[in-house]
Ligand SMILES: [Zn+2]
């Protein structure tokens with residue numbers, strides 16, 4: 001019961017696109033600072049969010065040790081984050097100190113420690129390195145990549161500690177082959193049942209209109225996430241989604257889905 005309660009409490013961090021919320025709220029739910037592999041100090045990221053008029057910023061630092069600042073980084077991150085929160089009290093910005101936590105297996109394993117588990121304010125669950133394969137995707141057939149990605153997503157959906165799912169299908173889509181629409185829809189359907197938010201992330205899903213439409217049809221909780229590593233990327237997901245929601249981009253699905261730009265393994 002506690003976990004269900006916990007999940008319900010987090011629903012306010014996300015939104016459902018419907019008659020009461022026809023546009024995308026001013027939120028950025030996926031950003032990295034110096035504490036992991038982002039290019040700017042945390043304070044700078046928060047300042048940029050304020051300048052942009054965002055009302056919510058969820059920081060989602062990586063937990064893969066090679067992507068972080070090293071020993072003790074998590075304590076420093078939480079301490080500075082709370083300090084900054086004190087300094088911006090009175091400003092209209094909800095700063096949430098979250099983590100982007102990857103799966104380590106297909107049965108509930110996540111890459112984090114007890115301190116992270118106990119203190120983190122929002123858990124963005126991710127499929128990054130495929131369990132059993134690591135970062136190296138060479139030699140994987142499209143079918144294998146789709147299967148690994150999908151099983152990873154199912155593991156996240158089964159995990160009561162996950163609040164939102166980062167870039168569903170994204171690693172498969174960006175590095176191997178388009179992730180099938182029917183599996184994405186299955187993930188959305190299960191996410192609705194479990195009150196987990198689905199991230200819509202233009203860095204991985206393009207064009208985004210069909211995905212937004214799918215989330216709207218299923219009444220899914222949406223988490224707009226840009227995977228912002230640089231200041232200029234903050235708020236991008238919201239901008240792209242708002243162009244679609246306001247009808248400035250048609251809901252056509254005929255634009256060819258591209259594999260992303262190769263990308264560096266650390267930009268996840
Ligand atoms: Zn990320």
Ligand SMILES: [Zn+2]
Nearest residue numbers: 100126166268
């Ligand atoms: Zn990621």
